[in-house]
Amino acid sequence: MRRITVFFIVLILSIFELKAQDPEAVYNRYLDLNVAMLEARQYDAIGLAEKIIPDTAMLPPKARVSFYNMAGKLFDDDRQSEKAINYYQKVVKAEPDYYVANRALGYLHLKQVEAAQKKLNGSAGGKQARDEYINAVQKALPYLEKAQACDPSPETLAIITSLYKTTSDDKGLNSLDERLKARAKSCVDILQSQ
Template identity: 45%
Template structure:
């Protein structure tokens, strides 16, 4: 009898605990809508506060809304916290690999990293600094090429060309036009939210 009572109490406690941990999906989605409104109004501080309130409960968002949420976080963190922005843009691309807007943002974040690594390389030409530049430049190229293929822009094309020249990658530069044509086949410029 004692074993049955202990077993029953344990089951009851587990059920109560599980119910207490249930996320109110409607409340999370309402916060997500508030986040979109704050972004629309250009209120980045309020948007960042709302986004942080949603973060622990992102699993409650529908998949497309969650992808859009990560994109919003990428935008919010792009200027002040580029390392965090990269994480969120990568999450967006994991779900929507042809969303070229995230590719463009990542490309420019990596381009900035490459420029910073190039400065370090010039003042301290160690192997580590050289490889930091090469890695950032190659990552920038991958993302900038997708963005260029989907939305041609002279500045982006000049950035890609400059990186290939600095890397002494004549083959990559020579095949650029062919790669851009291939990458232009699947381009997404807007994320669905539902």
């Protein structure tokens, strides 16, 4: 009798597990997430996103990229920079010319630049602090440049220029206009979710 009871418990748990992994259920949660974001229900949206995360592979490819973008935005708004960076990088990997994710990554990495700069200023110019600062700048620049190429902004351009100057990268600064023109030729401003 005990074996039969254990068997049925395992069977019921297996059915629930299969239901949780149903692609249609995952896609329905994705649609619910879209509604929650449209209605600015941040708390609900984060909860839905966290339920979708383990099953993102079940979303259609374009919906998956759109989900990653939404998750990046949610975590960015919730001040969870590392999570936001993780999801925005997935967007850029799938859609390298999507300037919104590039801009978000640029500004998220800029926060790391500012933290590295504070560390550099407080360390009396130590080599390790300088290297960390330069590495942070090098992470931010490609994303900021793509954002600038696709949606020019005097503020972003001033930041990019300042970063090249503070790292003494005259070569990068001198070739900036050329790179921006090349990158401006392939900009995506809307992700397709279907």
